Amino acid sequence: MSSPDVSPPPLTRTALALAPRWGYLVFAAGGLVAAALSVSDPVLGAGLAVSAGAIAVAAFAATVLSRRHAGRRAVLNDQLTGFVAHDASPSFITDAEGEIGYQNRAALDRFGSREGQTLTRALGEVFANPASVLHRLQTRAEAAGVAREDLVTRRGHVRLAVHRVAEAAFLWRLEDMAERAVGGRGAETISLPMLTASKSGTVLFMNEALRRLVGERVKTLDRIFTDLPVRPGELNEIIGLSGKVRALAVEVEGPGGRREIYLVPGAEPPVPAGVGVGAGFEALPVALVRLSAQGVVTAANRAARAVLGEGAVDRPLAELLEGLGRPVGDWLADALAGRAEGRPEVLRVSDPDSEVFLQVTLARMVEDGRTGLVAVLSDATQLKTLEAQFVQSQKMQAIGQLAGGVAHDFNNLLTAISGHCDLLLLRHNDQDDPDFSDLTQIAQNANRAASLVGQLLAFSRKQTLQPSVIDLRDSLAELTHLLNRLVGEKVTLTLEHDPELKRIRADKRQLEQVIMNLVVNARDAMPKGGEIRVETENLRLDSELNRGRASVPPGDWVVVRVTDEGTGIPADKLQKVFEPFYTTKRQGEGTGLGLSTAYGIIKQTGGFIFADSVVGTGTTFSLYFPAYEPTGGEVIDLPLAAPVAPAVPDRAEGVVLLVEDEAPVRAFAARALQMRGYTVIEAEDAEQALERLADPALEVDLFVTDVIMPGMDGPTWVREALKARPDTRVVFVSGYAEDSFSDQQSRIPNSVFLPKPFSLSDLTKTVEDQMRARGGPANGTPGSGA
DSSP: OOOOOOOOOGGGHHHHHHGGGHHHHHHHHHHHHHHHHHOSOHHHHHHHHHHHHHHHHHHHHHHHHHHHHHHHHHHHHHHHHHHHTTOSSOEEEEETTOBEEEEOHHHHHHHOOOTTSBHHHHHTTTSSOHHHHHHHHHHHHHHHSEEEEEEEETTEEEEEEEEEEETTEEEEEEEEOOOOOTTOHHHHHOSSOEEEEOTTSBEEEEOHHHHHHHSSOOSBGGGTBSSSSOOTTSEEEEEETTEEEEEEEEEEEOGGGOEEEEEEETOOOOOOTTSOSOHHHHHOSSEEEEEOTTSBEEEEOHHHHHHHOTTOTTSBHHHHEEOOSSOHHHHHHHHHTTSSTTOOEEEEESOTTOOOEEEEEEEEEEETTEEEEEEEEEEOHHHHHHHHHHHHHHHHHHHHHHHHHHHHHHHHHHHHHHHHHHHHHHHSOOTTSTTHHHHHHHHHHHHHHHHHHHHHHHHTTOOOOOEEEEOHHHHHHHHHHHHHHHHOSSEEEEEEOOTTOOOEEEEHHHHHHHHHHHHHHHHHTOTTOEEEEEEEEEEEESSOEEETTEEEOSEEEEEEEEEOOSOOOOHHHHTTTTSTTOOSSOTTTOOSOHHHHHHHHHHHTTOEEEEEEETTTEEEEEEEEEOOOOOSSOOBOOOOOOOOOOOOOOOOOOEEEEEOSOHHHHHHHHHHHHHHTOEEEEESSHHHHHHHHTOTTOOOSEEEEESSOSSSOHHHHHHHHHTTOTTOEEEEEESSOGGGGHHHHHTSTTEEEEESSOOHHHHHHHHHHHHHHHTOOOTTOOOTTO
């Protein structure tokens, strides 16, 4: 390894610059002497001789200084390299540009040879963006001579220090800082009782498991053990909360003379080194694994084999566990070097059929003169699951809020588009009109867009429920085009219906969402393709049908079955598929909410949903809906027909105060109501509406107001206005769902809700119904305010 470039003091820098060229100076001096001897002018000859002497002296001085500096530099290099050569921490010597000139043994072992490379490149493996850190520290070292900074890296906490050892040379030292076990979060969460004690027997830390065992936090070892000193590897008697307890003690040496003592209550001591793995190790209730220095499992007790598999012995730990975020070999090397003891890591068992997480704590051990590791495994699946559920719920909440906000804005746009389209259809209602077909296309696509917005609201669980009587054959036929696009080319979708299928009463949009979720899940279960069958049938139950914890009462039912030919669901997971956040898909591929949402929708409808699966054959989801028995007055859902021009309504009378902050929506609603015959007073916000109502001579029959507006919202200003006009009826309109303000609406008498997007007919019919309920004018009947 080459030596660093240690620069000389400034006074010798010029002379040293001449030193490599001292031969040229001597040659020049000789030339001048020869010239002085050859000239006839004695004065000129004397001047040349003096110049030659001066040059010769300069050459001699440069040579002496160069050799002296080289000697000093060699001495300094020897001192520096001797100082850091055996340092346990990686050390580097660099020049002012950051190029590495020297590495000690620790740096070579950890980073390999980096001669000629920059320190920035070498430390890029340790922490992100090292260039800014190195520049900051070197600047401070140039000013103060020394600088240091503690950093959090992928390997833990490190301290990076730099000393300026010459004008253009810097000594860097990277020191790993072992985390203190006292109060450490990792030790607090392991299931084994453990403590940290000083040389004098003072208890520095007790984890929660030991505090529960002893009953309190104590300060000295004699308050825990009946007999001192503690005998590692043997049974020790402990003063427990409920009496004396015998426990196996495992002791691990820590920094500064500290000791970490782990206790296994009720265990037998392990067999002596060299005897092998005995019954005591095998029967321990804690999962323990012995590892060689190379990270290969040499022994695993029964509890460890239960989580890692029977074939865990003689396999590298890196093959059994995953998800560390860095090479397992580096982690084991840190543990062997004493840098990772007492710092547990949470890893996932490398088994694609299970989702098991383990908290692994490593400790060094010496057996027959060979250094190895002991790993204590604690189940962390529930903790990891809760963490994942929390993250997933936060993500879904954010997406739901985004979807609801987007749907609100689109509903305002669609209200203006479809509303003005209805106004145009009033003037072009003849099918022979060249504009009629274009306007019809606009109306149809506006309805399709409204359906997409409805799916966004269903996803965010903010949709307004609209149950109706539907025929599943028609609903599934309308959905077939979308389902075929969802399943792709590799999957065949087949529909089979009972020709006498009875109707059901449900929210059509929510039911479509359930079917889509089931079909998409079936598609995902068949990555190589296959067939998805959607079947419907009538079913009469003469007695109660018991399925698990659910009981389907006798009666007439309509059953929908969605069957795939996929991989199937194991029996132990089948009972969990309806739980929120549970998914059999890989992370990032599923939300875990599809089937739980479907379960909620079916239960809300008064039905049941069941899952049957055979691994390797496929899965069937069965949906049971109560058959509809007509009682009169229910809304019947009919297949969508092409929009027709709205009929020109009869004239009506009345005064309507229209409050809407969206100008296009307000313009359409005002024109629609004016064409119907109403007198419309417009206001762009709640404050302007209250200003208009301040005139006591103004008579208003009906308020039509948006719910969410800048400033005062709809329910707030309406309550204020009703204090002076208590008999006025109200129509609330909003792009959000009715549920979002249903509590406020329930406290406002004589109010109804009209969701956006609404058509011209929807608006005029709702206003007419409110006018008629008030006893005011409708269809030409005289009334107040006209």
